[in-house]
Amino acid sequence: MTTVITKMITRICLPLVILFSISLLLAGHNNPGxxxxxxxxxxxxIALAYVVYGLETIKRSFNPDWGKWFGFGLVLASFTAFAALPFGHNFFRSAVEFVHIPLIGEIELVSAGLFDIGVYFVVIGSLLSIFQMVGEDK
Structure with missing residues (x-):
């Protein structure tokens, strides 16, 4: 049984931590993350929400197939690793392109960022699949 305080803290932290995880993902190429x-x-x-609110309560409102998240991430990361081979480059070769966007300025687009996004989805899918399977075991 959880208290009102833990439920309120989880409700407040949920969107903040998700935004923080996305910022870690995006900053990871040039900075720690x-x-x-x-x-x-x-x-x-998400695991904290499962613990605080209960697996069944969360599954009623938010029940993605974490295995599909894992599969999507694995395909994206693999595609990124093999994408340079048809162009005569080495396995895992990264491409960099600088794009100028009005009012924002110049941004760096790196193909390694797609690999990071793939890893992001693989980690989410695998950890939450495991957590959900353990939680459903009676």
């Missing part, structure tokens, strides 16, 4: 730690942060707050 990346797909792995961003995925762990996302999975940890």
């Amino acid at each position: 990346g797909g792995f730690i961003g995925g762990v942060m996302f999975a940890s707050i």
